[in-house]
Amino acid sequence: MTRKAFIRGTAHALRLCWFALVCCLACGPRGVFSADFYKISIDQDHLAGIVDFSDLARGPLRDSDRLIACGARLCRAGERGAEPKPVRLFGVTLAFDSVFPSDDQADRLIARFHRLGINLVRLHSFDTVPSSRLTTAESILLDGPFPSFNPESLRRLRRFIAKLAQGGIYVDLNLHVAYTFRPAIDKVPFAFPGDDFMPEDSKPVHLFDERMIGLQKEYARRLLRALAPVSRNAVAIVEISNESSLVYEWSIGRLGDDVKGYYRDELVGKWLAFQSRAGEAANPTRHLPERDGPEPSALKNRFVAFLTELDQSYLDGMRETIKSELPGVLVVGTQMAYGGYQNLISNGNMDLMDSHVYVDHYGFTGKFFDWGTWYIHDVSAFDDGLESFRNVALYRESGKPYIVSEYNQPWPNRQAAEIIPLMATIASLQDWSAIVFYDYSSTRADFDATTPREFVLDTDFTKLPTVGPMAWLYRTFQIAPAAAAVDVALSSGARLTASRDGVTDDSARFIDALRQGATRTGLSLRLGVSLSTDESYSVRANDERPQTVGAQVSFGDGRQRMVLDARSAIGVVGRVAPGVEHAFGSFQLKLSDRARGVVTFIAMARDGEPIERSRRMLWVLPGYTLGSKPGTSPPEPERLAAVSQGIVQRAKDLVKSDGSPRRLRLPSTPRTAGFGALAAYAPVWMERVECTITLRHAFSHVTAYPLDGRGRRLAALPLRDAQLRDGVLTVHLQADGQELTPWYELVFD
Incomplete structure (x- = not known):
């Protein structure tokens, strides 16, 4: 072939490929997924029996329960002279006005948390949207000059923390999350004369402006003093500033957009002073280098060092204020990804290091958090080989306790059943000290909701069945930390x-x-x-060879699934080919031919015995959940559909870092603006995940009970679907003719 012929042929082939791609993108996925569904509802207020994990609850928090850092772990202080005991915190976040429940709501929440095995509650975003209404407890703040406290919110918060302490549940208190300073009201400088411009949440100017820092210290002092009567042992952690640092703003190229006018001049003044202290007074520069600018690397490095110094000064000053009011509390600065490895310096004096991780966070084709334009990619954590979790693991500072104070894989992601088992198991392997789901609720209205919505765990029936088992697995150290x-x-x-x-x-x-x-x-x-x-x-x-023989946890098939094979818990999470029996250590699993090829199966011995000798087991097998299509009778599931978008955007999506070409959403429009805008319509449907489980067992007889939404036994599975012969247990789950449910109780004799 001649060179010209080769070029002509190649060009023609490329045109054909492009034409095929355009046709494919123009058609796109139709958005209808084949799966069987059944109606599902879980009543947290009445969970009982084998799905009730209240046995993990402790009594009222005493001085001996105060949390301390002991090397790379958190420990209870213990009695005087006694050895501190390591502790792990399995938590949830309450955000916005859900931080201020009524007394009755607080009692309900604590009872729910006990049943779910939760021993930490993170109180978040209660500084958002100051209100003029004294009695509604929408924010900790009134709309007067910062900090003006709402007395009703303070009263509710004090009582709630006292009740949590009485129930043996620790508190993580967040200070600056979303408050935006108002120059005219708060008497902080105007960026420009008469112009109320302020970056969202005041980030990052709140980190270096002297007036704002002084007000934040006053806010912390007054808040902690108001909570002092109930916070001694209950408030275990205080977070200073959520997801913010000057280094982060610079590294993502946003510093110049958010720091303007007076605040830019203030930052330049501090930059000149830094250069002077560094011996560069003879040739200082007023120029603020940009990450992608033409400046030499040496100048950029000095500027990053300067920003790191400012970040550290802010955090150290806030930490000193917090410790002066609550000496024993553990202090977090900000999250590691928001500043990267420079946070090892700026957060160096903090007691704990912290990270956040999301799989398939919501995206928006319009303004951020405009629920009329939301979408998801419907990806699994396994799609990138668990890279999200490796990112978090490689931000852990060796030798210091580490927490993950936010994680989620929000509804209606179809792989979301994986997230809590993955997090609890990986956190156990990595020996992290706390994991906190974001969130349990975003508003008090969520407490009485009956359908899934946004990030909320309260009504996420895909995730709820996994919470108790994973709280038990994580808190009781069922998975040993990796030896290497x-x-x-x-x-x-x-x-x-x-x-x-x-x-x-x-x-x-x-x-x-x-x-x-x-x-x-x-x-x-x-x-x-x-x-x-x-x-x-x-x-x-000390050893870079991972454990392979006798491992309690393994990541198989190119990191497309996780297998759990511990003494009292087994399971598999991730992708499994349907119609084929797979051997996973001590058990086998075969998905039905009609299954999607995605499974979350967990079995645990509720009596604490080895799986093969347990007399009472809880098995969990949730699928994904959907609401109902509005206006249909009889009701039917509303399935995810492709977002309508142009060919160019679809082509761009093909090369997104998560590898997904899809943008999906539910066809129905959001119900309202604000919290709860993205909410399912009743009734709620769960995907059926038909499969057969086989394992060795020491006893001769089994009775397998499907459980209802309160954990009560339904009619036992027929003998053909649950049998124990010659030491081999075989159970066919979610088969035709059975009561369909995400959890089962197995009793052996």
């Missing part, structure tokens, strides 16, 4: 490179590239990072 560990020691050059490269939630990619072909730092290893004074990159590791 890797500590990545990062020099200042490496950290500054990460900032210049804009490394935020992609730390694993950065570390892999830095290690130049070394063995992939996988989740079967305990991962961590630390500061190095040696400018030559180094890795310290």
Whole structure:
């Protein structure tokens, strides 16, 4: 073939490929997924029997229950002279006005939390939208000059924290989350004369403006003093500033957009003073370097060091104020991805390090959180080989307690049953000290809701069946921390490179590239990072070989699923080919030919015995959930459909980092504006996940009971679907003719 002929042929082939791609994109997915569904509802106020995990609850919090940092873990202080005992916190977030329940609501919530095995409640975003209404408890703040406290909100918050303490549940209190300073009212400087411009949530000017910092310290002092009578042992953690740092704003290229006018001049003044202290007074620059600007790397590095110093000064000052009011509390600065590896410096004096992780967070084709334009990609955590979790693991500072104060895979993602088992199991392997689901509720109205909505766990029937079992697994140390560990020691050059490269939630990619072909730092290893004074990159590791023989947890088939094979708990989460029996350690699973090929199956021995000798087991098998299509009679599931979009956007989606070409949403429009806008219509439907489980068991007889939405036994499965012969247990779940349910009680004799 001649060169010209080759070029002509190649060009023709490319045109054909482009034509095929355009046709494919123009057609797009039709949005109808084949699956069987059954109606589902879970009544948290009346959970009983084997699905009630109140046995994990402790009595009232005493001085001996106060939490302390003990090396890389959290511990209870214990009695005087006694050895502190490690503790893990399995938590949920209450956000916005749900932080201020009535007494009756507080009692209901605490009873629910006990049944779900929850021992930490994170109180978040209660500084949002100050209100003029004294009695409605919408925010901790009134709309007067900051900080003007709402007395009714304070009263409710005090009583709620007291009740949580009485119920043995710790509190994580968030200070600055979303309050936006108002120059005319709060007497902070105007960015421009007469112009009320202020960046959203005041980020990042609240981190360096002296007037704002002083007001935040006053807010912290007055709030903690108001809560002092009930907070001694209950308020275990205080977070200073949610998802914010100057380094983060610079590394994502947003610093110049948010810091303007007076505040830019203020920042320039501090930058000049920094240069003077560094001995650069002879040739200082007023210019603020940009991450993508033409400035030399050396100048950018000095600017990042300057921003890091400001971040640290703010956090250290706030920490001192907090400790002066509540000496024993553990303080978090901000989350690691919001500042990256420079946070090892700026947050260096904090008691805990923290991260957030989301799988398939909502996207919006319009304004952020405009629910009329929402979509999801419907991806699994396994689609990128659990990279989201590796990113979080490689932000853990070695030797210091680590928490994940937000995680979710929001409804109506069809793989969302995986998120809580994944998080609890990986956090156990990595020996993290707390995991907190975002959120349990975003408004008090959620407490009485009956259908799924947004991030809310309260009515997410896909996730709720997994909560109790995973709380038990995580809190009782059923999964031993990985024996092998890797500590990545990062020099200042490496950290500054990460900032210049804009490394935020992609730390694993950065570390892999830095290690130049070394063995992939996988989740079967305990991962961590630390500061190095040696400018030559180094890795310290006691053993980089993951456990393989007798492992309690494994990640198989190219990290497309997780297998749990522990003493008293087994399960598989992820992708499994239908119609084929798969051997997973001590058990086998075969999905029905008509299944999607996605499964979350967990079995646990409620009597604490080994699985093969347990007399009483809880099995959990949830599918994804959908609401009903509005206006249909009889009701039918409202399925996800492709978002209408142009060919160019679909082509761009083909190369998104999550690998998904799809943008999906429910066809019905959101119900309202604000909280609860994205909510399902009743009744709620759960995907049927028909499968057969086989395992060895020591007893000779089994009775398998499907359980209703309160955990009560329904008619036992027929003998053909649940039998134990010659030491082999075989159970056919969610088969034709059965009561369909996401959980089962198995009794052996």
